[in-house]
Amino acid sequence: MDIVNPLAEAYANHFTSPDDALLAEIAASTAATHAHAHMLSGHVQGKFLEMISCLVQPRRILEIGTFTGYSALCLAKGLLKDGKIHTIEVRDQDASVAQANFNRSIDAGKIILHVGDALSIIPGLNETWDIVFIDADKVNYTHYYQLVLPMVRPGGLIIADNVLFHGQVLQEPVSGKNAKAIQAFNEYVLQDASVEKVLLTVRDGLLMIRKK
Ligand SMILES: C[S@@+](CC[C@H](N)C(=O)[O-])C[C@H]1O[C@@H](n2cnc3c(N)ncnc32)[C@H](O)[C@@H]1O
Numbered sequence: 414m415d416i417v418n419p420l421a422e423a424y425a426n427h428f429t430s431p432d433d434a435l436l437a438e439i440a441a442s443t444a445a446t447h448a449h450a451h452m453l454s455g456h457v458q459g460k461f462l463e464m465i466s467c468l469v470q471p472r473r474i475l476e477i478g479t480f481t482g483y484s485a486l487c488l489a490k491g492l493l494k495d496g497k498i499h500t501i502e503v504r505d506q507d508a509s510v511a512q513a514n515f516n517r518s519i520d521a522g523k524i525i526l527h528v529g530d531a532l533s534i535i536p537g538l539n540e541t542w543d544i545v546f547i548d549a550d551k552v553n554y555t556h557y558y559q560l561v562l563p564m565v566r567p568g569g570l571i572i573a574d575n576v577l578f579h580g581q582v583l584q585e586p587v588s589g590k591n592a593k594a595i596q597a598f599n600e601y602v603l604q605d606a607s608v609e610k611v612l613l614t615v616r617d618g619l620l621m622i623r624k625k
Contacts, residue, residue, distance in 0.1 A: 414580035416617060425457050432456055436486060439514050443481045452480050454548075454574070458616045459487040462546065462572070465621075466491025469570065471543030476500040477531045477557055478549030478574075482511035488546060489520040498524050499538055501531040501549070535560050542566065548574040551591040554598040558622075562607075565624045571608075573598070577618030 417425075432440065436459065444450045454462065466474070466488045474492065476485050479502035489498050502508040508528040515524045527534045531549055535557070545561045547554055554573060565571060576599055577583070581592035602610055602622055609623045 416577050416580055416614060422457075429457050429460050432459065435514070435517055436483060439481055439483050439486070443483070447481065454484040454487065455616065458574075458619070459483060461615060461619070463487040463490045465570065465572070466544060469543055472496045473540045473542050474498040474544045474546070475535070475538065475540070475542050475561065476546045476548065477535070478502065478547070479511045479526060480507050480548075482514040484546060484548065485511070485524060486514070486518055486520065488544065489518070489523055492520070492523050496523055499527060499540070500524065501527045501529070501534050503528070503530050503549075532556060532560070538564075540564065541569075543569050545569075545571045546574070547571065551575065551578065551598075552594040554594060555601050558598065558602065562624065567624055569624050571622040571624070573602075573620040573622070575617045576612060576620040577614070579617060 440453060443453050462484055467490060470491060470493055472493050474488050476488060476498060479485055479500040485498055485500040492498060502511060505528060508526060512526050515521050515526065532553060542561060542565045545565060547557050561571065576595055578592045578595045581587065581589060582596045587593055587596045602620060607625055609625065611621050613619045613621060
């Protein structure tokens with residue numbers, strides 16, 4: 414199901430600043446070589462993440478779900494001089510492509526890639542997060558949220574991707590384990606009075622959550 418009218422999507426693409434050369438190349442090579450290329454955030458969402466990061470000027474960002482590194486590079490653009498982004502990827506093959514991409518970036522020194530299961534890596538990261546981007550396995554979104562929220566500074570942001578899950582959360586009853594997990598996550602955040610939230614219909618849905 415197209416969540417956003419394809420004409421509106423194309424229009425948004427046209428009126429959004431272009432990707433830099435490295436991001437454009439990563440998007441093109443991922444599309445040409447990866448069986449799951451649709452997982453990459455893409456131009457408009459990538460610029461949105463960059464814009465948020467530039468506004469927040471974070472010292473510490475956590476990304477859960479690196480894939481080929483596109484969104485980590487977008488988020489890294491807003492980091493302070495001494496800022497760092499930690500990004501976690503469970504698949505060795507994707508992690509090595511991402512690392513090769515990071516090595517070509519002027520922000521390479523600010524990006525720390527962890528290879529392994531985010532659920533076991535996150536508790537070992539002793540940081541206070543300004544921004545967390547949740548973009549990994551859908552069944553664990555609520556676990557990730559519960560794990561990271563205590564480590565987010567007041568006023569900090571959590572951004573969760575795919576919260577419309579290809580439109581499957583709009584169907585009644587919601588079926589399929591991923592769509593059910595996303596629906597449960599959205600409900601969980603809705604009842605959490607410690608955060609403000611807005612669900613944006615960008616691409617596959619972005620839930621922006623600000624800790625009070
Ligand atoms: C949607 S893709 C991420 C896309 C990336 N953020 C971007 O916009 O370019 C999700 C990634 O999360 C990874 N992943 C899935 N489960 C994970 C886990 N438990 N721990 C770490 N990474 C995981 C997948 O291997 C996949 O590369």
